[in-house]
Amino acid sequence: MLKIENLSATVGEGEGATAILHGLSLSVPTGEVHAIMGPNGAGKSTLSYVLTGREGYTVTGGTATLNGEDLLSLDPEARAAKGMFLSFQYPVEIPGVPVMTFVRTAMNAQRKARGEPEISAPEFIKKSREIAKVLSLDPEMLKRPVNVGFSGGEKKRLEIYQMMMLEPRFMVLDETDSGLDIDALRTVAEGVNALRSPERGMLVITHYQRLLDYIKPDKVHVLAKGRIIKTGGPELAHRLEAEGYDGVLAEAV
Amino acid sequence: MSTALKDLIRNPTVAELELVARYAALKADARRERLFEAFAQTGLPGRRAENWRWSDFKTAVGQLDTPKAPPARDPLARDGVSTLRFTPAGFVAPASLPAGLRLLAKEDVQAMGGAEEAPLGALAAALSGTVLVDVSAGAAVHLHMVFQGPGAINAARVVFLLRPGAQLHVSESHLGGAAFSTALVEFTLNKGAHLHRTLYQAGGADEAQAVTALIEQDEGAESVQTVLALGARIARIESRLVHRETGSKATLNAAYLAGAGRHADITTHVRHGAPACTTRQATKGAVLAGGRGVFQGKFLVPRTSGQQTDASMQHNALLLEEGAEVFAKPELEILADDVQCAHGNTSGALDGAQLFYLRQRGIPLAQARAMLTEAFIAEALEGAGELEEVLRHEAQAWLSHVS
Ligand SMILES: Nc1ncnc2c1ncn2[C@@H]1O[C@H](COP(=O)(O)OP(=O)(O)OP(=O)(O)O)[C@@H](O)[C@H]1O
Numbered sequence: 012m013l014k015i016e017n018l019s020a021t022v023g024e025g026e027g028a029t030a031i032l033h034g035l036s037l038s039v040p041t042g043e044v045h046a047i048m049g050p051n052g053a054g055k056s057t058l059s060y061v062l063t064g065r066e067g068y069t070v071t072g073g074t075a076t077l078n079g080e081d082l083l084s085l086d087p088e089a090r091a092a093k094g095m096f097l098s099f100q101y102p103v104e105i106p107g108v109p110v111m112t113f114v115r116t117a118m119n120a121q122r123k124a125r126g127e128p129e130i131s132a133p134e135f136i137k138k139s140r141e142i143a144k145v146l147s148l149d150p151e152m153l154k155r156p157v158n159v160g161f162s163g164g165e166k167k168r169l170e171i172y173q174m175m176m177l178e179p180r181f182m183v184l185d186e187t188d189s190g191l192d193i194d195a196l197r198t199v200a201e202g203v204n205a206l207r208s209p210e211r212g213m214l215v216i217t218h219y220q221r222l223l224d225y226i227k228p229d230k231v232h233v234l235a236k237g238r239i240i241k242t243g244g245p246e247l248a249h250r251l252e253a254e255g256y257d258g259v260l261a262e263a264v
Numbered sequence: 265m266s267t268a269l270k271d272l273i274r275n276p277t278v279a280e281l282e283l284v285a286r287y288a289a290l291k292a293d294a295r296r297e298r299l300f301e302a303f304a305q306t307g308l309p310g311r312r313a314e315n316w317r318w319s320d321f322k323t324a325v326g327q328l329d330t331p332k333a334p335p336a337r338d339p340l341a342r343d344g345v346s347t348l349r350f351t352p353a354g355f356v357a358p359a360s361l362p363a364g365l366r367l368l369a370k371e372d373v374q375a376m377g378g379a380e381e382a383p384l385g386a387l388a389a390a391l392s393g394t395v396l397v398d399v400s401a402g403a404a405v406h407l408h409m410v411f412q413g414p415g416a417i418n419a420a421r422v423v424f425l426l427r428p429g430a431q432l433h434v435s436e437s438h439l440g441g442a443a444f445s446t447a448l449v450e451f452t453l454n455k456g457a458h459l460h461r462t463l464y465q466a467g468g469a470d471e472a473q474a475v476t477a478l479i480e481q482d483e484g485a486e487s488v489q490t491v492l493a494l495g496a497r498i499a500r501i502e503s504r505l506v507h508r509e510t511g512s513k514a515t516l517n518a519a520y521l522a523g524a525g526r527h528a529d530i531t532t533h534v535r536h537g538a539p540a541c542t543t544r545q546a547t548k549g550a551v552l553a554g555g556r557g558v559f560q561g562k563f564l565v566p567r568t569s570g571q572q573t574d575a576s577m578q579h580n581a582l583l584l585e586e587g588a589e590v591f592a593k594p595e596l597e598i599l600a601d602d603v604q605c606a607h608g609n610t611s612g613a614l615d616g617a618q619l620f621y622l623r624q625r626g627i628p629l630a631q632a633r634a635m636l637t638e639a640f641i642a643e644a645l646e647g648a649g650e651l652e653e654v655l656r657h658e659a660q661a662w663l664s665h666v667s
């Protein structure tokens with residue numbers, strides 16, 4: 012279970028630090044998929060970065076644990092080894108590092124941190140091939156440097172490829188649907204659904220109900236002004252799609 | 265030593281006096297004298313000379329004592345490739361030479377053009393004999409050269425003539441082992457000749473190294489040069505190239521990695537002395553705290569002879585730690601109007617967003633930094649062909665000690 016309690020965080024250094032999260036609480040039991048929706052600038056990506064340990068974000072209060080273990084005191088790589096995965100809203104280009112090299116290095120680093128043996132080259136290639144097929148990724152693309160020259164949609168698909176390769180225990184998907192065409196949305200959702208399991212949890216950040224038709228959430232949360240202001244079932248996403256945020260924002264006051 | 269000799273260099277340092285004494289002990293020779301005088305005009309170049317202010321040999325070259333470090337390993341050594349060895353004790357010729365190649369080692373000195381512009385090259389010539397290598401047309405010829413101590417001074421000179429259509433693949437390892445090493449390597453590329461030069465340099469924290477190359481290219485000749493420099497107390501790899509007939513092409517790439525107590529200088533000077541010639545230059549560097557990188561690149565494109573020049577110069581440096589230093593001076597002197605010249609020069613830290621992306625996937629910080637740095641410099645090593653992997657491996661080994 013991912014358990015976030017009363018989490019507050021700022022972004023920026025010293026005088027320029029701005030408070031973004033204001034006592035945010037949220038729990039995603041293992042095996043469940045929760046969605047987060049909320050207006051632009053509400054702090055959704057900030058939450059994803061605070062959970063994964065990005066530099067520049069300072070936790071000023073509260074806790075976050077995964078299966079009872081504190082996350083916030085760990086380095087980003089240690090959190091990854093514990094199974095935290097972030098599908099980035101804006102995937103980063105890594106010139107000069109081919110996708111396959113990158114993912115294999117990451118996989119073996121995680122395994123090493125967990126005291127597991129490395130994956131063999133043939134095993135890795137087999138797995139990569141299978142996953143590329145599920146996601147309709149051109150195998151040639153996996154020889155290119157990470158995200159360099161990839162289209163917006165290709166970058167998002169590559170995030171899901173990495174996620175399926177690394178098989179994390181908890182996944183945060185930050186606007187994975189933005190930039191995907193209709194077919195890609197379906198393929199990506201199939202990939203994500205394939206990872207749904209009683210051992211995994213998932214937090215899906217999105218602006219559109221459409222994605223949630225494919226990835227059916229157990230719960231939907233509304234994040235506004237740095238905290239969760241409303242939680243409901245899948246019907247909440249439909250309501251937001253129809254009415255916008257004004258209604259729920261007014262209720263919260 | 266006569267007063268005349270002593271007065272050759274004004275206010276000489278201990279090392280300069282030692283160099284004068286070395287010169288005085290050699291057989292008198294008018295050419296040798298001319299070259300030593302060319303050196304003596306500046307002496308060991310330092311802060312006061314415009315092209316040397318960031319690489320101060322005068323201060324860095326101290327007592328010329330044999331360094332204590334064990335001999336360095338030569339990563340470019342390969343079985344089956346003839347090897348020329350240049351040591352403080354003299355030149356050692358290979359047991360056999362490949363077909364198409366003739367070698368002549370002379371004790372006397374051969375004249376050198378532009379000696380005043382390359383004082384450490386002139387010094388190398390003045391203190392050594394001349395090894396002449398003649399390469400005739402035909403299949404590509406492979407040759408390896410090692411410049412290594414032990415000793416106080418290692419001065420060497422080798423002169424290559426690539427006949428029309430000749431193809432030479434030469435690798436050079438400048439491994440230090442002497443307090444002061446200076447090598448002069450000259451290449452004349454006749455019409456349509458191809459030169460493939462790969463250079464590795466590494467030296468100790470108490471060693472000074474200078475490698476000066478003079479390259480002249482005739483019509484349609486092509487050279488591809490790749491350097492990996494790990495620096496020394498002070499190390500300079502200088503390449504001076506002249507396109508002297510049309511259609512000549514040159515690629516001058518280099519990567520430098522300078523750790524604590526190491527100084528790596530990549531200096532190039534390219535003269536587009538004929539129309540429609542091409543120069544591609546990419547230099548990448550990564551420097552740690554207490555290390556220093558220097559890049560000086562100059563393209564000279566004269567008004568008439570330089571028309572239709574196509575030239576680009578890139579220098580990008582990574583300052584991996586607080587306290588790393590990089591000095592760069594890209595210089596384009598373009599007097600012709602019908603040219604394509606581009607240049608870029610950056611230096612900065614590793615990208616925080618990239619580092620986080622790697623770490624989020626589980627790659628530990630030190631490894632993430634090494635991966636990004638290797639990727640950063642990789643482009644500069646791509647031209648090394650069959651030796652690219654060897655150079656990358658050396659770069660990786662260097663990077664694995666970075667944390
Ligand atoms: N380095 C920074 N300095 C100051 N403010 C910042 C910084 N980074 C982000 N912010 C601010 O933090 C707030 C939350 O940003 P965040 O990216 O978390 O929003 P979001 O909910 O993900 O929005 P979107 O739906 O547009 O992706 C925004 O107002 C943003 O401008």
Ligand SMILES: [Mg+2]
Nearest residue numbers: 055056057100
């Ligand atoms: Mg966002």
